Amino acid sequence: xxxxxxxxxxxxxxxxxxxxxxxxxxxxxxxxxxxxxxxxxxxxxxxxxxxxxxxxxxxxxxxxxxxxxxxxxxxxxxxxxxxxxxxxxxxxxxxxxxxxxxxxxxxxxxxxxxxxxxxxxxxxxxxxxxxxxxxxxxxxxxxxxxxxxxxxxxxxxxxxxxxxxxxxxxxxxxxxxxx
Amino acid sequence: xxxxxxxxxxxxxxxxxxxxxxxxxxxxxxxxxxxxxxxxxxxxxxxxxxxxxxxxxxxxxxxxxxxxxxxxxxxxxxxxxxxxxxxxxxxxxxxxxxxxxxxxxxxxxxxxxxxxxxxxxxxxxxxxxxxxxxxxxxxxxxxxxxxxxxxxxxxxxxxxxxxxxxxxxxxxxxxxxxxxxxxxxxxxxxxxxxxxxxxxxxxxxxxxxxxxxxxxxxxxxxxxxxxxxxxxxxxxxxxxxxxxxxxxxxxxxxxxxxxxxxxxxxxxxxxxxxxxxxxxxxxxxxxxxxxxxxxxxxxxxxxxxxxxxxxxxxxxxxxxxxxxxxxxxxxxxxxxxxxxxxxxxxxxxxxxxxxxxxxxxxxxxxxxxxxxxxxxxxxxxxxxxxxxxxxxxxxxxxxxxxxxxxxxxxxxxxxxxxxxxxxxxxxxxxxxxxxxxxxxxxxxxxxxxxxxxxxxxxxxxxxxxxxxxxxxxxxxxxxxxxxxxx
Numbered sequence: 001x002x003x004x005x006x007x008x009x010x011x012x013x014x015x016x017x018x019x020x021x022x023x024x025x026x027x028x029x030x031x032x033x034x035x036x037x038x039x040x041x042x043x044x045x046x047x048x049x050x051x052x053x054x055x056x057x058x059x060x061x062x063x064x065x066x067x068x069x070x071x072x073x074x075x076x077x078x079x080x081x082x083x084x085x086x087x088x089x090x091x092x093x094x095x096x097x098x099x100x101x102x103x104x105x106x107x108x109x110x111x112x113x114x115x116x117x118x119x120x121x122x123x124x125x126x127x128x129x130x131x132x133x134x135x136x137x138x139x140x141x142x143x144x145x146x147x148x149x150x151x152x153x154x155x156x157x158x159x160x161x162x163x164x165x166x167x168x169x170x171x172x173x174x175x176x177x178x179x
Numbered sequence: 180x181x182x183x184x185x186x187x188x189x190x191x192x193x194x195x196x197x198x199x200x201x202x203x204x205x206x207x208x209x210x211x212x213x214x215x216x217x218x219x220x221x222x223x224x225x226x227x228x229x230x231x232x233x234x235x236x237x238x239x240x241x242x243x244x245x246x247x248x249x250x251x252x253x254x255x256x257x258x259x260x261x262x263x264x265x266x267x268x269x270x271x272x273x274x275x276x277x278x279x280x281x282x283x284x285x286x287x288x289x290x291x292x293x294x295x296x297x298x299x300x301x302x303x304x305x306x307x308x309x310x311x312x313x314x315x316x317x318x319x320x321x322x323x324x325x326x327x328x329x330x331x332x333x334x335x336x337x338x339x340x341x342x343x344x345x346x347x348x349x350x351x352x353x354x355x356x357x358x359x360x361x362x363x364x365x366x367x368x369x370x371x372x373x374x375x376x377x378x379x380x381x382x383x384x385x386x387x388x389x390x391x392x393x394x395x396x397x398x399x400x401x402x403x404x405x406x407x408x409x410x411x412x413x414x415x416x417x418x419x420x421x422x423x424x425x426x427x428x429x430x431x432x433x434x435x436x437x438x439x440x441x442x443x444x445x446x447x448x449x450x451x452x453x454x455x456x457x458x459x460x461x462x463x464x465x466x467x468x469x470x471x472x473x474x475x476x477x478x479x480x481x482x483x484x485x486x487x488x489x490x491x492x493x494x495x496x497x498x499x500x501x502x503x504x505x506x507x508x509x510x511x512x513x514x515x516x517x518x519x520x521x522x523x524x525x526x527x528x529x530x531x532x533x534x535x536x537x538x539x540x541x542x543x544x545x546x547x548x549x550x551x552x553x554x555x556x557x558x559x560x561x562x563x564x565x566x567x568x569x570x571x572x573x574x575x576x577x578x579x580x581x582x583x584x585x586x587x588x589x590x591x592x593x594x595x596x597x598x599x600x601x602x603x604x605x606x607x608x609x610x611x612x613x614x615x616x617x618x619x620x621x622x623x624x625x626x627x628x629x630x631x632x633x634x635x636x637x638x639x640x641x642x643x644x645x646x647x648x649x650x651x652x653x654x655x656x657x658x659x660x661x662x663x664x665x
Binding site for chain 2: 014015028032115137141144155157
């Protein structure tokens with residue numbers, strides 16, 4: 001009996017360790033099951049979220065049809081008013097077409113134009129024409145029709161006795177989708 | 180300790196080692212045969228032994244004369260092989276002396292008896308053993324007397340060598356007469372009664388001793404006798420037996436001693452225990468009851484310790500738990516793997532769903548961004564109405580005011596300069612007009628322009644009138660109509 005006291009104790013310890021191993025094995029499986037359940041819950045929640053987001057996206061997309069149509073109409077305009085050379089050329093052509101004499105003209109990129117609570121890059125174009133009033137009004141109307149996105153920032157008529165001079169400043173927005 | 184733990188776990192510890200003299204022979208050889216070798220002076224007797232129900236069962240005895248150490252060992256090996264025995268029991272029937280002693284101490288247990296007799300016999304004998312001898316003791320059942328048998332170590336050594344040469348393990352080495360005396364005293368004490376004489380005779384020796392309830396007489400013995408000498412010795416012993424007393428006779432000599440006793444003493448009460456036994460001395464050697472037989476083997480045996488039955492539940496518990504562990508480990512590993520696989524699938528699904536959600540959100544943001552751009556463009560257009568129309572309308576108002584003044588024969592005002600300045604990014608506009616002429620003429624013109632603004636939906640923010648070199652300067656800050664300019 002005495003010879004087997006330590007071996008018996010060792011065997012008991014091994015038995016205990018095996019018992020611990022059994023518990024650990026069950027705990028491990030339980031943890032894996034818990035992780036799977038948690039992941040299942042996450043997936044379910046994600047499914048619901050996705051469905052909700054997709055519904056919202058669909059609704060938003062339906063609502064955006066009008067604005068997209070509007071945008072597509074104006075997007076081309078925005079592109080066509082991008083070239084300053086083209087703008088100058090057309091303004092000159094319109095002035096000449098209205099029998100006006102274009103005088104000084106210049107342009108400047110203004111990146112700090114404040115619009116709708118933020119800075120919008122615009123191309124400021126200054127141009128002066130001389131002629132009678134009606135021709136200048138016609139030229140102005142033609143320019144505004146040719147460049148519907150251009151905003152007439154200021155016009156200044158000066159009567160010098162013999163002739164009437166019109167100095168106009170246009171703002172051409174470069175882009176609207178500022179991030 | 181590792182080996183012992185393994186033995187315990189595998190159950191080997193509960194199987195007694197064949198060499199373990201602290202365990203009865205019946206237990207050690209419960210499932211295997213044993214060869215009993217009785218060594219006489221003039222030969223050997225080999226008897227195969229098996230145990231059934233804890234009792235020895237003896238096979239047919241074979242005798243052989245001494246033929247030299249090697250030949251004897253060969254004969255023993257051959258017999259052992261025939262009976263598939265790997266161990267032997269040696270019974271020394273010769274070479275002993277027996278003396279009466281009152282100095283012996285009773286051992287407290289069989290274990291102490293065997294171990295002390297092996298390592299320090301003087302502690303049981305009460306004195307040093309005879310030189311060159313190994314002793315065994317048979318105590319009086321009730322009193323402190325004992326018969327000490329001594330065997331010569333050289334004869335013990337020869338027996339050990341024979342067993343070794345035969346390739347057999349030596350399960351026990353005993354003095355047969357000592358074992359027989361102990362067996363008879365232990366099992367037939369009631370037959371011994373108040374006074375008896377013991378007469379033990381085998382094929383070459385005679386042992387006699389008187390036994391009373393409280394004492395032993397001096398043992399008398401003759402050993403190594405040939406047949407005729409044995410008969411003569413028996414006759415002499417029988418003649419010296421006390422008349423009318425009880426006689427305890429164990430006889431394996433083949434001589435009809437009982438008849439001899441009755442011839443000498445017709446009134447004698449003769450008890451013959453073990454009479455039905457073919458091998459009464461070997462039966463005593465193999466009995467191990469009530470005490471384990473002594474082992475005269477001179478050295479210490481290396482044996483595997485024997486575990487008691489108290490420890491039996493331990494390996495059962497261990498293997499049960501191990502089996503449960505294996506089962507649980509396998510099942511849970513399988514379950515966990517399944518859960519992990521399922522979790523991986525779900526994680527993948529969650530990633531896809533998250534990606535889908537992000538894509539939907541991105542699409543929404545894109546739509547929102549486009550809507551914002553569209554809204555910005557719309558706002559831009561709202562704050563950028565055509566100036567040509569306004570200029571024409573202002574001009575018409577100026578002309579109307581002039582025509583009205585001419586019609587009413589009042590002074591007219593002349594436009595010196597006109598400017599429209601829009602506030603940066605705001606739905607605001609400042610009209611600055613210099614009207615040359617007197618105050619009423621200038622006012623008339625400006626009033627018409629103001630009322631034009633009102634009609635168009637412009638709201639006045641600020642209005643200033645200042646004197647200009649040839650007339651008056653009007654500055655009118657207005658907000659554009661909220662719904663845009665028609």
